[in-house]
Amino acid sequence: MVQQLFKPGEIFSVLGQRGSEKEVIQVEVTGIISEDILKFVNTKLAHQEGLEVKVVTFNDWIQPNTALTDKVIDANFFQHRPFMNNAVKELKINLFPLNLVSLSTLGLFSKNLKSVNEVPQNATVTIANDVINNDRGLRLLASNDLIKLKENTKGFGTQRDIAENPKNLRIKELEGVQVVRAINDVDLIVSSAQTFALAGIIPQSMGQETAKDKKYVLALVTLQGRENEPKIQKLNKLLNAPQVRDFINKQYQGRIVPVF
Template identity: 30%
Template structure:
């Protein structure tokens, strides 16, 4: 009888230990007491630091993980190295999901960065000579976005209906025989002197000390490329995800953006 009671106690103890062991899993994304968020350097990082400041008042620790390119933040999120990311437009996000078979989902809008054209050699588009070299991002969606920018500027026309999916092979008219050179988007500010002009994403322009509204020779009109917050599929209903969204889309963060970026970054929610 005593032996039976002892065995029953052992079984009960194992069950309790198993239940305790599963409690971390129940805590979701905050199981290690912090939320890791992937961003690119520059404005995304600065805005996240403001969100982290607000989150700390609610007892949530946010740890920024800063990346220097557009690919790794999604790879790291997919592989569970970070909890969420905030750095990309929806067309780029959709392309990455499809191309790499990622199971990431968008949970909220963040900010818009108007793309601009910059030059160290000319101050006006009219000064670009025939055959001038023009740089643009080498990733598919930002490259297509740059081509739409060039079309807005009246430099080229692209095949109808392609939109952001256009590539340099889809240029229908190039009357000034411009040479389009695809470059790593993060490196374009450093390589600006090697081309006559270039399209640069505003986050990289700002990181390089350029002010889109002042230093660009042409800037995107009525940009619809809103950035987003992404998480893994299994995390979308985690309570801390909605807490993060509420903090990001708060009046305090909007005021921070308006005061610190003066129109170079625009709240998109």
């Protein structure tokens, strides 16, 4: 009779210590840039921590958070703090933000116009319809002097907060991931570099955000209570590695900005 020296779980643990097994972490994304960053980490850095990063993709902005509560994934990498705070309120999910990683700058883009000065009267503009990016888009239009918002606009602004619209812009709202597809049908759109990358387009921006305001920076997010799990902390540390900063700068040349 062969004597059983270890329980199955103990055997796995010993193998892991010897380096023949990797700890798997499943991370959700909704955009190709977040996916590329995670793939870089998995290929170049994760082995240092005995980690394997598996990327799970979703096509909407709701499931990535609900999947955390269902434990389908361990973390997600697609949202900034204002979006997360709104999700906590709307979905009644306790989320925990970890390290800040990158800013996908929001910009004004057009197929035919080369500058804001060329925007004609009665131009059609498309922006995202979700609470966060709707506000963000309106503020970008205002910062480029295309509209003016009411001085007492607090929280998340909407079109009702427009005080002046000198060019009589016709502002259309679409689902965030659909905005980029309207570029052939409108005068200009407000969209992110990540959305354009997903569509396979490298546009010239007429005006964009800067990294000065970090509230829209993407962060690794997990379910509250899981933030100290070793595999989550390992990935959290790797996402702020100098090699990741160099990769982002080289790969995206200012369209995506590392903030660490």
